[in-house]
Amino acid sequence: MPRRITYRDALREAMDEELARDPMVVIMGEEVAQYNGAYKVTQGLWDKWGDKRIVDTPISEAGFIGMGIGASMLGVRPVMELMFWSFYTVAWDQIVNNAAMVRYMSGGKINCPIVIRGPANGGTSVGATHSHTPENIMASFPGMKCVVPATAYDAKGLLKAAIRDNDPVMFMESTKLYGEEWDVPANDELPGGELVIPLGVADIKRSGTDISLIAHGRAVITCLQAAEILEAEHGISAEVVDVRSIRPLDEETILDSVSRTHRAIYVEEGRPFCGVGAQIAYTIQSKLFDELDAPVLRVTSLDAPAIYSPPLEALQLPTPELVIEKALSIC
């Protein structure tokens, strides 16, 4: 019986293991230490590692994110928690002008080994200000990396790789996934003794022959559900490709999948305009034009700010039904 742990526990394990491996790793953010984490991701770490390694910051994103970036220039490896990724807006100058650009503007003299992590999702009735999904924005800046794990397994492996990476990594989670359980082998069950998933490697979560459902983050789960129904009720065999890391991007796996299935839908919880799916669809049509049996389609959140009203917000997000409907329209 493989070990099953939650997405939340997987993130904590990753941080705990990296804290043990590298004394320069520091966990920082609002309520991460004594409060045990607003979403309990860092629960227990302060008890174990103490004040020096697990640091509560004031509600002051520009200040503490900028501080983390400055410290990373001196070789500290901060793992900064944004209670919600939505709060990137108040730290944006620090993230984009300092973390992402300082290496370039210094002609390569500086690098920022920093991870900024936290939940980036809608669907929890917290209104527009707390429901941003800025992965398309983060991924659009050369100098930054952007990772969005869908499962506990990926969350652990990708976070460990992100902490070891020497460039700034924007790591996006989902409060709706924190409690979900997945198979995550214990370290002693793994061949290398630990779980590290390199950034820039996509994962085929389900094999299929008729259509590629490509996604990142929680939309991967939506695709897996849709794929089951497509198979059972419509006899359509859908392949689900989880890109996992948006930048760097594993185009090869995506293109290989679509060149086998000849149809593709990109599914994401972000908005459609200038979304991640827009980039992926562009790539597919430009590189696989002669392999396509249908136009590349997208399923995204509806193009409006996240609405508060719970039943309506449910309509705003991608669902398996929407994915199925789009799939049937091109199969």
Add this chain to the structure above:
Amino acid sequence: MPKLIEMPKLSDTMTEGTLAKWLVKEGDTISQGQSLADIETDKATMEMQSFFEGTLHRLLVKAGEKAPLNSPLAVILEEGETAPDNLDEIIAAAQATANTAAKPAAPASPSSQSQTKSRAAASEGPSTLLPRAPSPNRRIAARVPGVKSSPLARKVAEELGINLYTVTGTGPGGRIVRADVESAEPITAAPRAATPTIRPTAGPDDTRTNVSTMRKIIAERLLASKTQIPHFYLQVEVDAAPMMQFRAHLNQTSEKTTGNKYTVNDFILKAVICAAETVPAINAAWDGDAIIQYKSVGLSVAVAVEDGLVTPVIKAAEQKTLLELSQSVKDIAARAKNKKLSPDDFAGGTITVSNLGAYGIDQFSAIINPPQAAILSIGSIRNAAVVNDKGAIVSGQRMWVGLSGDHRVVDGAVAATFLAEVRKMLENPTLMLV
């Protein structure tokens, strides 16, 4: 060495400046940092400082004059220095290079910087900056008019040598997808193995003429129609006598009053238009997963021209009177013969009339003009022995009217109703004018 004071770049966007005012005059002693003049830039008026010490020897630009960036404005001589003989040449040279000096030289060619190649290769970007060889003219996968097919289907069809007209699409909207092409393959596989198409042989005395664009299009469209549209054919014989009498009657006065002489065809067209209004189901087209029924009648009229056949359209034909229709047809036929038709003249057709009566053809079955659903084939009017309603054999005038229909759009009964309506109009021509 004389020093030239040049028009300075005083803002990030400045390309020229106006010398608003000199703050010094010839013969003045100048110190470093001293303000020499007010320069008006695209942003504002700013002071120009001297980077040199010495005596102001000569002003080259008057107050109020414009000068480009870097052009010489004044000459300063060092203490005790006298102006060289070639001062004018120095100034002229500086004037000539003004502005060009402001532009940074182009970076060295990337190919000369091989030391960065290995890093560059890893980052995969640089290749996009290298000059690219012009790409050879690629053959574009043939997009077949009127046939929806996916890029992949077209590619596979090309590889397998399959004519997409022979393939039925099962994708959304009737799109031909890869699977359709692959399953169509066995049907054509056998002949393709030997000879892909049946080709004629030409002897030394035979002529081989490359087809014109028009002929190519005719070939493509009619092949598409004949192979993709399930045609069915109806024929009806019409008593043409009432129409002929009516025409003779009309032309007696018309030529004098309007200058127009009605042709037989005018009446036939009018009858078709009226019938299409009465039976609109015929005025339609097949669109894969839907049938489009047109509100207005776009009447395509087949006109024989040199090296082919064109079918210009009389748009909103149902709104035209018989006279207007007659004039439109004459206009369009004349322009067809003179090759004066514009692409717009071919757009919007919904039903076609082909009339071979003038060639003495009694009856025929035309190929549908895609994507329309019906075409009328009009034969010649001939004298014939007819049995009248009293059972007696009398001399009469008869004409065959044929209809080729797209069975996907209309069924036989609808087409028959339509054709009966055409006959009713022709046999009771006054109805057309109501």
Add this chain to the structure above:
Amino acid sequence: MAKKSASSESAADAAINRSLTPDDKIKLYREMVRIRRFEQVSLQHYQAGRMGGFLHLYIGQESVATGVVSLMGENDHIITAYRDHGHALAVGMTMNECMAELFGKGTGCSRGKGGSMHYFAPDKNYWGGHGIVAGQTPLGLGLAYGLKYRGLKGAALAFLGDGAVNQGAYHESLNIAELFDLPVIYVIENNGYSMGTSQARSSAFGNSLAERAAGYGIAWDTFSGEDIYEVRAHTHAAIERAHTECRPTVLEVKTYRWEGHSVADANKLKYRTKEEVELHQREHDPIQRWKRVLLDEGVCDEAELKKIDKAAQQEAEESAEFAKASAYPAPETIFEDVYWEVDQMTTAGLTGRHFFND
């Protein structure tokens, strides 16, 4: 807890200044003159159209960077805003690399990628060179955090202008600096103008801008930047506080920029009078002042100073020749220095697509 460092002794008699040897004093003069000559020559070439964008000159403020940097030890770090040439030369960056950067050449300190506002020399503890007003203040905080985390006895000297004190990032930094006991020193170079807006029109304040630190419980001090002795004496106290108490300080240094906000500042003589500028040039030039000190103290004679001056001018002119003669960066370098992992060709750098050019 808030306090204004009181020093009754004259700045010249401060221990930190008494320890200066004649050579040290001449070196301070040389550094200031080098900054001025470098900038004058850079202005000349900017106006000749050989540079792009902006050029923010430090002329008139040389004593501040020179004085502060002269106090820096092995673990003291410095970061500043976009008026960064003076600090760069003071920490030991060469005129050649700095001038070439202005010319956009591959031999520039940032390989032509940063320009005037973005000089960096981490090997000299110099962390830039930042374009966004006050954007560097949290980074300075981070440098202090890094020093403390690594157990190093050092200070992070974060410079900012008087226009930056109203940015939120600066206040957030002050709050965290005191909260976390970080050895950061914010040096407000108050030249009186936030671009074209005078201090009175841009900042609400009681007696000084530094005094705001009191609200955070942070030690603060204000002094004139005209006299390099004074700069050193007051800054030294702050560095000591950082080193021994691991505590922050806010310093406000009164100074004056002779040129516009940038050389493209079209109104530099509109928001202040010509007389005001000339008064500072004539009577408050920190270089002239230091020159008088050296002559009065008998450290050297006028001829020696003139020699230093000439050498600095020559060095600056040579740096312009160097810059002119240098090649522009190769187009391939556009994609270098974006990701560390890609530059180093590590496994991570070679995994996945990092750049999305067609």
